[in-house]
Amino acid sequence: MSKSKPLLSSTLGKKLIMSLTGIFLCLFLVVHLIGNLQLFKDDAGYAFNTYAHFMTNFTPIKIVSILLYLTFVLHAVYALVITRKNKAARPIGYNQSSGNANSKWNSRNMGVLGTIILIFLVTHMQNFWWKYHNDQVPYVQYEKNLDTQEVTSQALSSDEFTNYLVTYKTAENGDAIEVIKSQDLYQQVEYAFENIGLVLLYVIAMAALSFHLIHGFQSAFQTLGFKHRRYIGTIRFLGIWVFGVIIPIAFAAIPVYIYLVR
Amino acid sequence: MSEQMNLTLKVWRQKNKNEKGRFVTYQAKEISEDMSFLEMLDVVNEENTKKGEDPIYFDHDCREGICGMCSLVINGRPHGPEYGTTTCQLHMRHFHDGQTIVIEPWRAAAFPVLKDLAVDRTAFERIQQAGGYININTGGVPDANEIPIPKRIADQAFESATCIGCGACVAACKNASAALFVSAKIAQFAHLPQGQTERYERAQAMVDQMDAEGFGSCTNTGACEAECPVGIKLDNIALMNKEYFTAKLFREEDIH
Numbered sequence: 295m296s297k298s299k300p301l302l303s304s305t306l307g308k309k310l311i312m313s314l315t316g317i318f319l320c321l322f323l324v325v326h327l328i329g330n331l332q333l334f335k336d337d338a339g340y341a342f343n344t345y346a347h348f349m350t351n352f353t354p355i356k357i358v359s360i361l362l363y364l365t366f367v368l369h370a371v372y373a374l375v376i377t378r379k380n381k382a383a384r385p386i387g388y389n390q391s392s393g394n395a396n397s398k399w400n401s402r403n404m405g406v407l408g409t410i411i412l413i414f415l416v417t418h419m420q421n422f423w424w425k426y427h428n429d430q431v432p433y434v435q436y437e438k439n440l441d442t443q444e445v446t447s448q449a450l451s452s453d454e455f456t457n458y459l460v461t462y463k464t465a466e467n468g469d470a471i472e473v474i475k476s477q478d479l480y481q482q483v484e485y486a487f488e489n490i491g492l493v494l495l496y497v498i499a500m501a502a503l504s505f506h507l508i509h510g511f512q513s514a515f516q517t518l519g520f521k522h523r524r525y526i527g528t529i530r531f532l533g534i535w536v537f538g539v540i541i542p543i544a545f546a547a548i549p550v551y552i553y554l555v556r
Numbered sequence: 557m558s559e560q561m562n563l564t565l566k567v568w569r570q571k572n573k574n575e576k577g578r579f580v581t582y583q584a585k586e587i588s589e590d591m592s593f594l595e596m597l598d599v600v601n602e603e604n605t606k607k608g609e610d611p612i613y614f615d616h617d618c619r620e621g622i623c624g625m626c627s628l629v630i631n632g633r634p635h636g637p638e639y640g641t642t643t644c645q646l647h648m649r650h651f652h653d654g655q656t657i658v659i660e661p662w663r664a665a666a667f668p669v670l671k672d673l674a675v676d677r678t679a680f681e682r683i684q685q686a687g688g689y690i691n692i693n694t695g696g697v698p699d700a701n702e703i704p705i706p707k708r709i710a711d712q713a714f715e716s717a718t719c720i721g722c723g724a725c726v727a728a729c730k731n732a733s734a735a736l737f738v739s740a741k742i743a744q745f746a747h748l749p750q751g752q753t754e755r756y757e758r759a760q761a762m763v764d765q766m767d768a769e770g771f772g773s774c775t776n777t778g779a780c781e782a783e784c785p786v787g788i789k790l791d792n793i794a795l796m797n798k799e800y801f802t803a804k805l806f807r808e809e810d811i812h
């Protein structure tokens with residue numbers, strides 16, 4: 295009798311990590327998209343900026359976001375480890391190969407698609423995450439009339455802003471007014487997408503994401519061994535239409551809309 | 557009279573395991589469209605032998621599509637351009653006069669080339685020996701149908717058991733993964749009552765051996781399923797994963 299090899303040392307165990315981290319990242323996409331849809335609102339960023347503040351300051355969400363960064367790193371690192379092993383499994387390649395006869399292009403090039411997404415992510419984080427966390431975005435002040443729900447906004451200079459602040463005052467007519475001083479990520483998004491190059495990068499990256507997920511989502515469940523006759527149709531639908539088409543298109547629509555309309 | 561054709565072959569020639577191989581061009585003349593691919597190679601070899609050259613070495617045995625000995629990557633496709641066919645069952649009518657055909661061996665670190673187009677597939681045997689069996693008591697012949705098995709289950713097990721172990725799945729996979737082969741061998745027993753005793757031990761032992769042989773991991777491209785001459789399904793791989801993860805996460809058992 296002997297012990298079998300530990301789970302994570304096996305090819306299957308490593309794919310398990312890819313699968314679970316992949317599914318978690320898919321879930322994140324849903325949440326991220328729902329939040330970002332607020333960028334379509336023509337409210338000078340009131341909804342989006344207060345949401346952004348909440349997402350970056352609410353402790354449970356901060357914990358989940360650390361988990362998210364770790365997940366992403368794991369997904370990328372394991373992809374590298376697995377790819378290296380896979381390459382070693384065929385040291386001499388074929389002179390002729392006709393992969394298209396037996397498999398889909400995207401399923402064979404998940405690494406290439408993933409790399410495009412990684413390059414995009416670095417730019418994306420630098421443009422928004424980094425700037426937001428390092429006070430490099432504009433500032434704004436909202437006055438919301440709590441009786442009429444009317445919101446007015448005005449830009450703040452950096453001297454007028456110290457940190458995110460909510461105060462209340464009473465208007466001359468006696469209405470309660472909520473005053474919010476905030477970083478203006480919404481404005482930053484608009485600035486960033488004045489650049490057609492950046493808009494193009496986002497569109498290309500979302501196309502890569504689409505092809506990555508059309509294969510990846512279904513593949514994750516196959517790897518888990520979850521292949522139930524009753525749910526297979528649902529997983530295929532989610533993988534192709536929801537994660538492969540709707541979500542990438544919705545994300546890509548944000549820079550395109552801002553570039554064309556604002 | 558059937559059509560005759562002349563073909564140009566680019567064949568991988570390699571003296572032995574250690575020597576570097578290369579492509580050599582041959583002319584295959586007056587090939588009948590009714591010949592099998594291997595018969596075509598026989599004709600070429602006859603010519604070569606007459607000329608005093610070393611014949612092209614390739615694996616074959618039954619030539620009926622059941623033993624799994626024949627191999628060959630033909631124009632980039634394991635077992636050639638037809639789906640659901642072994643090379644020995646591939647007819648020359650699927651090629652045309654004047655065509656150039658590139659013939660290569662299975663390519664995988666775990667399948668080293670022995671000579672020319674023949675590779676060493678004993679890695680598959682070692683995987684089988686690790687757990688691809690059931691233990692039974694010898695003695696009197698058991699009654700047929702002593703253990704009731706629903707037809708549906710028997711069919712599933714049978715479908716997995718049709719794997720002939722040719723290695724086309726490994727040859728087709730961009731990662732040279734043996735997942736389809738190993739999963740078929742695990743699944744054929746996992747479905748049946750006779751396979752339950754060693755069920756989880758088997759999954760772990762066979763996966764361990766598969767990894768030790770240096771096969772790649774499964775990316776679920778489906779190339780193996782598409783190229784498998786007997787139509788083994790990707791469902792087997794999902795089942796293998798489930799067996800293995802269940803063993804690892806919920807009921808780890810030692811292996812022999």
Ligand code: FES
Binds near residue numbers: 623645
């Ligand atoms: S020679 Fe037996 S299967 Fe082809």
